[in-house]
Amino acid sequence: MTIAVGQSVPDVKLTLAAETGPSPVQSGEYFKGKKVVLFSVPGAFTPTCSAKHLPGYVENAAAIKAKGVDEIVCTAVNDGFVMGAWGRASGSPDITMLGDGNGDFAKALGLTLDLSGAGIGQRGQRWSAVLNDGVVEQLFVEAPGEFKVSAAEHVLANL
Numbered sequence: 001m002t003i004a005v006g007q008s009v010p011d012v013k014l015t016l017a018a019e020t021g022p023s024p025v026q027s028g029e030y031f032k033g034k035k036v037v038l039f040s041v042p043g044a045f046t047p048t049c050s051a052k053h054l055p056g057y058v059e060n061a062a063a064i065k066a067k068g069v070d071e072i073v074c075t076a077v078n079d080g081f082v083m084g085a086w087g088r089a090s091g092s093p094d095i096t097m098l099g100d101g102n103g104d105f106a107k108a109l110g111l112t113l114d115l116s117g118a119g120i121g122q123r124g125q126r127w128s129a130v131l132n133d134g135v136v137e138q139l140f141v142e143a144p145g146e147f148k149v150s151a152a153e154h155v156l157a158n159l
Contacts, residue, residue, distance in 0.1 A: 002110035002141070008134050010108035015080030015099035017087055022080025025098070027105060031134040034070040037155055039128040040106070042113060043120060044078045044086035048147050053126070054090050056152035061094035064152065067159040069130075071096055077103040077123045100124060111141065126150050130159065 003009070011028030031038075039057060041049035057064070057072055064072055073096045076083065080099035087097040106112045106124030113125045128150040130138040138158060140149035148154060 003136060003139065005136050005139055007136055009131060009136065010105070012104045012108050014075065014105055015083070015101060017080050017084030017097035017099060022084060022099065028134060030098075031131050033133055035068055035133075036071045036073055036131040037064055037069050037128065037159075038073045038075065038131055039150055039152075039155070040111065040124045041074065041076045041126060042123040044076050044082050045089075046120075048126075049076070050086075050090055052147055053151070054086070054095070057095055058090075058092045060152040060156050061092060064156055064159065065094070067156070069159070073098055075100050075105060075124070077101070077106055113144075128155050130155070 009027055009031055011026055014025050014027050015022045016025045041053050043049060054074060061072055072094060075098045077100050079101040083097040083099040100106055103112060103122055111125045111127055113123045126142040128140045129136050140154060142150050
């Protein structure tokens with residue numbers, strides 16, 4: 001079952017891509033006490049994710065934060081090392097990278113995607129959400145192959 005507006009994010013282990021290296025965090029604790037724009041991509045360094053999705057949040061980070069958002073977080077079914085490298089290569093200090101190496105967060109949210117046909121296995125869907133104290137206030141899940149509602153510009157327009 002897919003997570004819905006009004007529900008708390010599941011409490012699973014994620015990996016924070018910190019400057020000192022990957023560090024484990026619990027999602028339930030991590031999102032507690034702050035307003036977060038969270039977006040998920042199928043994979044770091046993949047075409048749409050690198051050319052459009054992450055850059056949109058980098059470009060709109062100040063405007064998103066000006067709407068009362070404490071933190072912008074990107075997650076993908078990639079390990080913390082890959083998310084850290086992607087953040088250094090394409091991100092900005094305004095975007096926190098969280099690795100979901102085993103896909104536990106994507107599974108617990110009910111937002112998985114089978115990309116085995118493309119050779120990259122089980123991934124997370126492309127989506128975005130506004131969380132307040134770990135509770136989903138808004139949720140934007142893309143249709144397969146689409147890139148519209150999870151874009152930074154769409155989220156910003158709905159804050």
